[in-house]
Amino acid sequence: xxxxxxxxxLTLAVGPVPAHPAPGLDWGACPDDLPGTPPSAAVTCATLxxxxxxxxxxxxxxxxxxxxxFARGARAGTLVFGPGxxxxxxxxxxxxxxxxxxxxLDRFDIVSFDPRTVKRSAAPxxxxxxxxxxxxxxxxxxxxxxxxxxxxxxxRCRASSPVFxxxxxxxxxxxxxxxxxxxxxxxxxxxxxxxxxxLGEMYAERFPDRVRAIVLESAFDHxxxxxxxxxxxxxxxxxxxxQFVAWCDRATAxxxxxxxxxxxxxxxxxxRDADAGRYAPLTSFEVxxxxxxxxxxxxxxxxxxxxxxxxxxxxxxxxxxxxxxFCADFPADVRDFTAYRRLVGIAAKAAPDVxxxxxxxxxxxxxxxxxxxxxxxxxxxxxxxxxxxxxxAVHDPRTPYPWARHVAAELGRSGRLVTYLGSGHGQYQASxxxxxxxxxxxxxxxxxxxxxxxxDIS
Numbered sequence: 001x002x003x004x005x006x007x008x009x010l011t012l013a014v015g016p017v018p019a020h021p022a023p024g025l026d027w028g029a030c031p032d033d034l035p036g037t038p039p040s041a042a043v044t045c046a047t048l049x050x051x052x053x054x055x056x057x058x059x060x061x062x063x064x065x066x067x068x069x070f071a072r073g074a075r076a077g078t079l080v081f082g083p084g085x086x087x088x089x090x091x092x093x094x095x096x097x098x099x100x101x102x103x104x105l106d107r108f109d110i111v112s113f114d115p116r117t118v119k120r121s122a123a124p125x126x127x128x129x130x131x132x133x134x135x136x137x138x139x140x141x142x143x144x145x146x147x148x149x150x151x152x153x154x155x156r157c158r159a160s161s162p163v164f165x166x167x168x169x170x171x172x173x174x175x176x177x178x179x180x181x182x183x184x185x186x187x188x189x190x191x192x193x194x195x196x197x198x199l200g201e202m203y204a205e206r207f208p209d210r211v212r213a214i215v216l217e218s219a220f221d222h223x224x225x226x227x228x229x230x231x232x233x234x235x236x237x238x239x240x241x242x243q244f245v246a247w248c249d250r251a252t253a254x255x256x257x258x259x260x261x262x263x264x265x266x267x268x269x270x271x272r273d274a275d276a277g278r279y280a281p282l283t284s285f286e287v288x289x290x291x292x293x294x295x296x297x298x299x300x301x302x303x304x305x306x307x308x309x310x311x312x313x314x315x316x317x318x319x320x321x322x323x324x325x326f327c328a329d330f331p332a333d334v335r336d337f338t339a340y341r342r343l344v345g346i347a348a349k350a351a352p353d354v355x356x357x358x359x360x361x362x363x364x365x366x367x368x369x370x371x372x373x374x375x376x377x378x379x380x381x382x383x384x385x386x387x388x389x390x391x392x393a394v395h396d397p398r399t400p401y402p403w404a405r406h407v408a409a410e411l412g413r414s415g416r417l418v419t420y421l422g423s424g425h426g427q428y429q430a431s432x433x434x435x436x437x438x439x440x441x442x443x444x445x446x447x448x449x450x451x452x453x454x455x456d457i458s
Contacts, residue, residue, distance in 0.1 A: 084194030
């Protein structure tokens with residue numbers, strides 16, 4: 001038989017050879033690339049080969065880096081952790097191991113990953129211009145410059161990362177399902193935090209029959225008009241500051257170094273100094289965001305405010321967002337500076353002490369993103385056998401509590417809201433109550449009763 005005929009016969013017998021092999025994981029030692037956390041025998045790493053574009057599954061591929069921490073005791077299954085940000089590294093979370101309760105570490109193999117465009121998974125090497133316009137734009141010229149610099153930055157990012165133009169949360173949900181298959185899990189057990197909750201929502205919407213249990217901790221509401229997004233984010237930041245002031249009034253002078261002083265007056269003076277450039281390179285936006293960043297570390301926030309009043313500023317925070325992910329999920333459809341100023345006014349009215357809220361950073365990040373949005377905001381349509389567990393603090397400055405209530409309402413019978421009556425963002429381990437409710441759900445599939453709350457322990 002001629003060689004060509006033999007190949008034809010074999011092809012007919014076994015079917016066409018796929019362009020890429022089925023997803024698989026070849027586990028090995030993790031690289032020594034995480035400062036302060038050397039490789040450990042308890043954690044193994046692998047690279048999952050995935051399509052750049054799921055619409056072209058036999059086209060170009062990239063490698064998504066995955067880490068697994070082995071269960072310390074009697075294994076109940078695999079728990080996949082969904083990192084937030086967007087831009088957080090799930091691989092780092094697993095290697096550090098400090099994001100999980102003792103019971104989770106005992107009962108689960110814990111797996112997470114660097115989502116596409118993040119750190120080890122085809123991250124772009126583009127760097128924003130050092131003189132790009134600030135987060136808060138002051139005039140039409142800065143608005144136009146923000147659009148121009150954003151688009152030039154994204155062009156560089158696309159050129160340096162094969163997945164930058166295919167990184168929305170629906171696409172990453174497809175990656176997550178491929179990871180589930182590669183792990184050999186029939187159904188997914190998932191704990192998403194902050195922006196990672198959007199991934200959990202998108203997964204449950206598209207693969208409801210493959211869901212075992214999903215936790216949405218500090219839930220992201222993807223069904224908000226832009227004005228409501230801005231207003232609610234600013235209100236959440238203001239609420240955090242109000243909680244801090246109330247705490248300082250109750251605290252002793254040892255606990256709060258500002259006790260007995262005019263905290264709001266001092267803060268207003270600090271913001272005026274920030275406007276005047278006293279804390280450069282910190283901008284007024286970065287100073288105003290400190291209460292949000294330090295909730296509920298009230299003692300530390302009090303000390304930071306005292307230092308600012310004395311002229312000493314903290315280290316500038318990292319305000320970079322994984323634009324390839326976020327801007328493909330979020331339509332910053334702000335046509336001109338007049339429309340932008342209206343949004344700034346909405347934030348200022350909702351947050352008289354802290355002015356802005358994180359939504360203005362989101363808008364600044366995505367101004368000029370090419371349309372259409374890959375994953376436009378929409379009402380959730382989820383129908384799972386086990387309800388998704390929505391968990392949120394009442395006083396959450398980043399994903400405000402009304403978002404969690406709205407997500408739970410959209411989920412209906414496929415959702416169950418658990419409320420922590422305290423402050424903070426990502427408060428799974430805030431107390432024994434919060435940890436136990438989530439662990440019993442993830443391990444035993446125990447769905448808490450409607451209206452379940454955990455008391456504030458601060």
